[in-house]
Amino acid sequence: MRPVPDLTEARRLFYETASLPDGLLPPSILQSWRRCRSFGLPMQARTRNEERLEATELARRREASADWLSLARPQVDTLFEQVVDDGLVVVVADGQGLILDELGHPAFLDRAERLALTPGMAWGETIRGTNAIGTALALADPVLVRGGEHYLERNRTLACAASPILDPFGQPVGVVDVSGPPRRVHAGRLQQVDAAVRLIEQRLFDVARAGWMTLALHPDASQLATPRAGRLAFDAQERLCAADRRALGWLGRDFSAIGHCRFADLFGETLSHWLSRSGQATGRLTTSGGLLSARLLPQMALAASLPSSSRATPPRPVSANPAGPRGDAAATLAGLEPQWLARAVRLLEADIPVLVLGETGVGKDRFAQALHAASSRAARPFVAVNCAALPEGLVEAELFGYEEGAFTGARRQGSRGRLREAHGGVVFLDEIGDMPLAVQARLLRVLQERVVCPLGGGAPQPVDIRLVCATHRDLKAMVAEGSFRADLYYRLCHHPFRLPPLRARGDVGAIALALWQAHGGHRRNIVLSADLLALFRRYAWPGNLRELDNLLRTLLALYDDGTVLAPRDLPDTLREEMEDAEPAQPLVMPASVSALEAHLARHQGNMTAAARALGISRSTLYRRMARERA
Numbered sequence: 001m002r003p004v005p006d007l008t009e010a011r012r013l014f015y016e017t018a019s020l021p022d023g024l025l026p027p028s029i030l031q032s033w034r035r036c037r038s039f040g041l042p043m044q045a046r047t048r049n050e051e052r053l054e055a056t057e058l059a060r061r062r063e064a065s066a067d068w069l070s071l072a073r074p075q076v077d078t079l080f081e082q083v084v085d086d087g088l089v090v091v092v093a094d095g096q097g098l099i100l101d102e103l104g105h106p107a108f109l110d111r112a113e114r115l116a117l118t119p120g121m122a123w124g125e126t127i128r129g130t131n132a133i134g135t136a137l138a139l140a141d142p143v144l145v146r147g148g149e150h151y152l153e154r155n156r157t158l159a160c161a162a163s164p165i166l167d168p169f170g171q172p173v174g175v176v177d178v179s180g181p182p183r184r185v186h187a188g189r190l191q192q193v194d195a196a197v198r199l200i201e202q203r204l205f206d207v208a209r210a211g212w213m214t215l216a217l218h219p220d221a222s223q224l225a226t227p228r229a230g231r232l233a234f235d236a237q238e239r240l241c242a243a244d245r246r247a248l249g250w251l252g253r254d255f256s257a258i259g260h261c262r263f264a265d266l267f268g269e270t271l272s273h274w275l276s277r278s279g280q281a282t283g284r285l286t287t288s289g290g291l292l293s294a295r296l297l298p299q300m301a302l303a304a305s306l307p308s309s310s311r312a313t314p315p316r317p318v319s320a321n322p323a324g325p326r327g328d329a330a331a332t333l334a335g336l337e338p339q340w341l342a343r344a345v346r347l348l349e350a351d352i353p354v355l356v357l358g359e360t361g362v363g364k365d366r367f368a369q370a371l372h373a374a375s376s377r378a379a380r381p382f383v384a385v386n387c388a389a390l391p392e393g394l395v396e397a398e399l400f401g402y403e404e405g406a407f408t409g410a411r412r413q414g415s416r417g418r419l420r421e422a423h424g425g426v427v428f429l430d431e432i433g434d435m436p437l438a439v440q441a442r443l444l445r446v447l448q449e450r451v452v453c454p455l456g457g458g459a460p461q462p463v464d465i466r467l468v469c470a471t472h473r474d475l476k477a478m479v480a481e482g483s484f485r486a487d488l489y490y491r492l493c494h495h496p497f498r499l500p501p502l503r504a505r506g507d508v509g510a511i512a513l514a515l516w517q518a519h520g521g522h523r524r525n526i527v528l529s530a531d532l533l534a535l536f537r538r539y540a541w542p543g544n545l546r547e548l549d550n551l552l553r554t555l556l557a558l559y560d561d562g563t564v565l566a567p568r569d570l571p572d573t574l575r576e577e578m579e580d581a582e583p584a585q586p587l588v589m590p591a592s593v594s595a596l597e598a599h600l601a602r603h604q605g606n607m608t609a610a611a612r613a614l615g616i617s618r619s620t621l622y623r624r625m626a627r628e629r630a
């Protein structure tokens, strides 16, 4: 067993010189120390963010994770049985490292309480330095952190083994950790924790996989029906749409393959060919690393597999899908309250048009895609039409289709039109504020009568569509000035979702870090330094997420693995603009629960300080949070 690391000398060297000779620390721990240093976290920090989340807020965070927490419970209970007699605790935290639950030996629970390792406390790396919970989340990999490997001096008496729970798209939803005295927590414990997490991930996968063709894989055919098998899921176009770590590991791939790889890219033949060749749903597959056994799992019944809020009409067969769910449908909503998406799904399922508003680049299109992917129509078409990009005379033909010879330049055989192409699925009308008035009238008729009349006088055709619209324009003002029909406005504007601009979403630094992680910046160990993040925070981001996302992609393309990025690494003009920007005004009221939470976290959870920074009273802040949550 690896001895408990003391590392006094290594800590002193790192503290004084910021560098260490090779071999003193496991690479993942050294990289984490470097990250913590770049966050500006002092190793000697005695306390940071010591305030516990209030009970109501903790209850809300548990509620937000309720789906996976209930799936994880049996494995967490079993893990507890395995470790309790050794005086250890099992800790469950959410995807931000906030501890939600703890089960353990009373002797260590007391000590855990003194170390703030208890529910309601935040253990993300940015707050508490290198520690198994925060570092496992940062790496999206299991990690063991013992004694002096902890970045903060005060945690040197602790040892923790943690594994992140990844959803089938590779996003960490939470983490399971076993902690205790350093001599009792070792590599074997990490294996125990990781085995429990793999089972939880498998259950998450099974919940998500309705409508996909899912394969269980293992090098040994006798293991296919066991929890040791990996999982891959493919959509109707045989594109990889979900995976677990084990299966990706055997293929030598990572989660970035999702949405980009087809079955044939992985196995050298199509899935339909493999199924017809093997004559049954079980057989061997050839990969670049050797042979794997595989079994096609039976389709899941939707009602059994989705959380109750999303259970609605049963899905249609995947094979009927001409467009299919997009590979990026699982895209993070970058600082938006997840409730928004759930609420929008409810409206869509109830056949109420969803209107998405917001400045350019705030992610309206992404929101519409995520909405489609989260709805019961995920396996049916998603048809996007940009009303501003079509010449005025063509919008009608594009939307409603036309009969043969309806107008000069029409295709000979006519056209079904985009609304009919979306039959059974979702139509996304982007920039609806740019739709000509005459077309608005026809659209209203389609929404009321549920039939499309092609140009040129063809017979009315029934359509079954759900509608999502977006615009950056002020539709109400357009109604007042007569350029948007009032009747259509009231048809569309039941419950508009106004996506806030990036500058009003709370901590731009935290959003940048989340996107950075999603783009694999962490895995390449390229660090956004504290100075750079500070500059991001003072800039107004007129291009919103588009501008931030493009900048991060550019930096990733330009710099080598292991670089610590500073303001000097930005393009000159942008750096000058950012440096000239007025520091962000704290008085902008954050516009969603998560933005309010981020604001609160910056004040170490202290409601009084957070309210003061916004120039409002504590009670106003409480009311605001309650209103946003409702």
Ligand SMILES: Nc1ncnc2c1ncn2[C@@H]1O[C@H](COP(=O)(O)OP(=O)(O)OP(=O)(O)O)[C@@H](O)[C@H]1O
Binding pocket: 331, 332, 333, 334, 358, 359, 360, 361, 362, 363, 364, 365, 366, 367, 472, 515, 545, 546, 547, 549, 550
């Ligand atoms: N949630 C997100 N995560 C990561 N990047 C995002 C996200 N939302 C938006 N982006 C980035 O911003 C770009 C623009 O997003 P999107 O097209 O959805 O915005 P929009 O509000 O529809 O913009 P416009 O009004 O100009 O059409 C995306 O291509 C992507 O680079």
